[in-house]
Amino acid sequence: MRHxxxxxxxxxxxxxxxxxxxxxxxxxxxDSLAVGETEDPDLSRITIVVRGDDSILEQVRKQINKLIDxxxxxxxxxxxxxxxxxxxxxxxxxxxKRSEIIEIVDIFRGKIVDVGQRDIVIEIAGVEEKIEAMLAxxxxxxxxxxxxxxxxxxxxxxx
Amino acid sequence: xxxxxxQILINALIREGVEYxxxxxxGAVLPLFDVLYESPIKFMLTRHEQGAGHAADGYARATGxxxxxLATSGPGATxxxxxxxxxxxxxxxxxxxxxxxxxxxxxxxxxxxxDIVGITRPITKHSYLVKDVKDLARVVxxxxxxxxxxRQGPVLIDLPVDVTMAECEEIVPPEIDxxxxxxxxxxxxxxxxxxxxxxxxxRRPVLYTGGGIIASDSTKELxxxxxxxxxxxxxxxxxxGGFPExxxxxxxxxxxxxxxxxxxxxxxxxILIAIGSRFDDRITGKIDExxxxxxxxxxxxxxxxxxxxxxxxxxxxxxxxxxxxxxxxYINFVERKEWFDKIKQWKEQKPLAYDNSGDIIKPQYVIEQxxxxxxxxxIITTEVGQNQMWAAQYYTYTKPRTxxxxxxxxxxxxxxxxxxxxxxxxxxxxxxxxxxxxxIQMNIQELSTAVRLNIPVKVVxxxxxxxxxxxxxQELFYGKRYSGVYLNGNPDFVKLAESYGAKGFLIEKKEDxxxxxxxxxxxKQPVVMDFRVDPSENVxxxxxxxxxxxxxxxxxx
Numbered sequence: 001m002r003h004x005x006x007x008x009x010x011x012x013x014x015x016x017x018x019x020x021x022x023x024x025x026x027x028x029x030x031d032s033l034a035v036g037e038t039e040d041p042d043l044s045r046i047t048i049v050v051r052g053d054d055s056i057l058e059q060v061r062k063q064i065n066k067l068i069d070x071x072x073x074x075x076x077x078x079x080x081x082x083x084x085x086x087x088x089x090x091x092x093x094x095x096x097k098r099s100e101i102i103e104i105v106d107i108f109r110g111k112i113v114d115v116g117q118r119d120i121v122i123e124i125a126g127v128e129e130k131i132e133a134m135l136a137x138x139x140x141x142x143x144x145x146x147x148x149x150x151x152x153x154x155x156x157x158x159x
Numbered sequence: 160x161x162x163x164x165x166q167i168l169i170n171a172l173i174r175e176g177v178e179y180x181x182x183x184x185x186g187a188v189l190p191l192f193d194v195l196y197e198s199p200i201k202f203m204l205t206r207h208e209q210g211a212g213h214a215a216d217g218y219a220r221a222t223g224x225x226x227x228x229l230a231t232s233g234p235g236a237t238x239x240x241x242x243x244x245x246x247x248x249x250x251x252x253x254x255x256x257x258x259x260x261x262x263x264x265x266x267x268x269x270x271x272x273x274d275i276v277g278i279t280r281p282i283t284k285h286s287y288l289v290k291d292v293k294d295l296a297r298v299v300x301x302x303x304x305x306x307x308x309x310r311q312g313p314v315l316i317d318l319p320v321d322v323t324m325a326e327c328e329e330i331v332p333p334e335i336d337x338x339x340x341x342x343x344x345x346x347x348x349x350x351x352x353x354x355x356x357x358x359x360x361x362r363r364p365v366l367y368t369g370g371g372i373i374a375s376d377s378t379k380e381l382x383x384x385x386x387x388x389x390x391x392x393x394x395x396x397x398x399x400g401g402f403p404e405x406x407x408x409x410x411x412x413x414x415x416x417x418x419x420x421x422x423x424x425x426x427x428x429x430i431l432i433a434i435g436s437r438f439d440d441r442i443t444g445k446i447d448e449x450x451x452x453x454x455x456x457x458x459x460x461x462x463x464x465x466x467x468x469x470x471x472x473x474x475x476x477x478x479x480x481x482x483x484x485x486x487x488x489y490i491n492f493v494e495r496k497e498w499f500d501k502i503k504q505w506k507e508q509k510p511l512a513y514d515n516s517g518d519i520i521k522p523q524y525v526i527e528q529x530x531x532x533x534x535x536x537x538i539i540t541t542e543v544g545q546n547q548m549w550a551a552q553y554y555t556y557t558k559p560r561t562x563x564x565x566x567x568x569x570x571x572x573x574x575x576x577x578x579x580x581x582x583x584x585x586x587x588x589x590x591x592x593x594x595x596x597x598x599i600q601m602n603i604q605e606l607s608t609a610v611r612l613n614i615p616v617k618v619v620x621x622x623x624x625x626x627x628x629x630x631x632x633q634e635l636f637y638g639k640r641y642s643g644v645y646l647n648g649n650p651d652f653v654k655l656a657e658s659y660g661a662k663g664f665l666i667e668k669k670e671d672x673x674x675x676x677x678x679x680x681x682x683k684q685p686v687v688m689d690f691r692v693d694p695s696e697n698v699x700x701x702x703x704x705x706x707x708x709x710x711x712x713x714x715x716x
Contacts (some may be wrong), residue, residue, distance in 0.1 A: 004649060010339060013288070014276065051471055062463035068285040071339040 004076040032150030092142030095118040108134040163247020165325040171299035183230020187258025206604035210576040212698040217577025222584035233271030244282040248567025252306040253313040261321040284312030297332040309342030346477035356490035360432035365403040368396030371435015380483035392422040403557040414442040419509035426709040438468040448707035477705035526553035539590040540574040542598030544628035550593040572601030578616040596622040606659040609685040623694040656687035
């Protein structure tokens with residue numbers, strides 16, 4: 001099943017390689033991965049989305065936890081959490097289609113961040129389903145380029 | 160005081176109490192060797208970096224201290240990898256130091272450059288590439304702490320040559336600050352009490368103990384638990400010496416080549432108490448039928464070992480010695496007559512035995528004679544294969560750190576350099592490498608090391624002319640199609656030993672076995688003994704791979 005794993009690590013060279021090699025070493029493909037500094041610049045947060053057998057992933061989680069530079073690892077699967085993915089996409093956009101596309105983007109609360117002669121760059125954040133839904137509507141116009149950050153996740157405040 | 164990186168490194172090693180460094184020099188470590196030249200640390204030059212790594216490992220296993228090896232960049236570093244992996248699989252405290260090309264050349268395919276941190280990532284507990292000389296003292300301190308604490312293991316320090324030449328103010332590093340590393344030492348008291356109650360109520364308990372007993376120096380506590388609770392003990396290969404095998408409660412070794420009575424006792428147990436062992440496939444055989452009726456208590460320092468291969472009912476994470484001390488407080492003596500009668504019956508019906516009636520030298524006989532001649536007081540190292548299993552079965556281990564063997568990785572070529580390291584750590588002991596004619600040739604160049612440094616290790620070659628364990632599998636499971644196992648072209652081991660300056664003996668008659676051993680053990684220099692043993696002898700009992708451990712072949716009854 002799909003697991004969203006959040007790893008708090010020391011902001012040091014090689015940490016990411018250690019973690020990803022533990023996951024790939026077990027033959028799991030990483031669906032997405034996002035890394036960034038936290039409120040403390042000495043620490044980074046890595047969010048990994050991976051699909052696989054629960055018991056094997058539990059073993060991987062324990063092994064990641066053993067890495068010296070890993071401070072904490074949480075599997076959000078059985079927790080209440082908020083998840084977001086950011087996407088930038090460049091869509092074919094002849095002048096006549098501009099308002100149609102902007103309308104779609106508005107419905108999904110996306111943003112137009114650049115407009116060119118023949119294309120338009122859109123920014124959208126949200127859960128995977130929302131991003132996929134907007135993507136499906138824009139696909140007929142022709143998607144020239146697409147880039148995603150991968151999911152980031154955080155637990156909800158109230159427990 | 161302003162010092163170079165090399166001086167800072169060597170001073171840091173001295174602060175850690177390092178006596179010996181095993182290794183080979185090269186371009187990228189020249190500045191280090193220049194400082195070693197006049198340092199109190201004794202540098203032990205081996206003839207291959209793998210030998211250096213295993214020697215550091217043998218030193219560590221025999222003494223409990225951290226072993227240190229040193230190699231240059233590129234091929235020096237890659238030659239260390241088998242030794243690092245060996246230490247990793249068996250949780251041996253080791254610090255491996257490798258030279259690296261200059262920092263600005265890293266990633267440029269420079270001469271003798273290799274990404275050794277990347278290569279060793281899955282086989283080290285942790286690793287460092289030091290790019291700033293100011294980090295060096297701290298890194299060395301952390302490396303020794305990591306190698307020797309928690310679940311022990313090898314730590315690699317990769318040192319670019321310009322860092323070893325750079326200068327900075329030498330500081331003694333402050334306290335270690337590793338927020339992500341906090342091994343659990345004390346067991347959860349509630350879990351310990353639950354475990355005690357379960358043990359006290361057990362009718363057919365078995366203690367199954369591994370290398371963790373030895374690594375945590377818990378042999379006294381284990382003996383107390385076994386005697387106080389009246390519980391039989393079986394050990395893994397790595398656990399040999401953790402419990403005295405001449406004790407009434409000993410079932411000796413379990414697993415693929417374990418005793419029939421150990422495997423039967425585990426299979427019929429109602430409570431299995433695993434301590435510092437990890438349910439390796441060589442122990443469990445077919446996992447679904449392993450101890451099918453037992454509730455499992457697992458005491459281990461490594462949380463990732465819990466429920467890895469087999470579901471554990473009562474886990475206790477922590478340092479075995481601390482947990483056992485606590486656990487022993489709540490353990491009661493229970494007679495369990497029925498259980499011990501059954502075990503006694505198994506021991507009588509299916510003893511560990513071989514046919515020694517003929518004239519030909521049986522390898523098992525050689526091992527028994529080594530045990531008798533040394534009164535079981537020697538340190539035994541082994542290679543891997545039949546020699547290793549016979550050494551495990553037919554020598555009676557009573558003390559920890561007297562059986563050094565590559566259990567996890569199964570590295571042929573381990574035993575001889577490990578014996579050299581062990582002998583340096585324990586100069587008053589007789590150290591014997593039990594080898595096969597195949598495996599001894601994997602690091603035989605270290606004869607030169609032993610002779611030049613006058614390290615009086617004894618090598619017992621059980622020479623059967625084959626890669627014996629593979630031959631055994633081909634005989635039993637591949638229709639006697641012997642493929643790639645016949646060692647024609649073996650050297651004359653006596654002459655070979657002599658050409659290195661060691662003593663060499665050839666033993667072809669049974670009656671010469673004991674006198675030759677006695678003579679060799681009295682000589683204060685390296686001796687190689689070439690025992691011509693029965694080439695058709697197999698290691699029994701044996702659990703075929705993938706079978707349940709109570710289905711053994713080759714038990715004597």
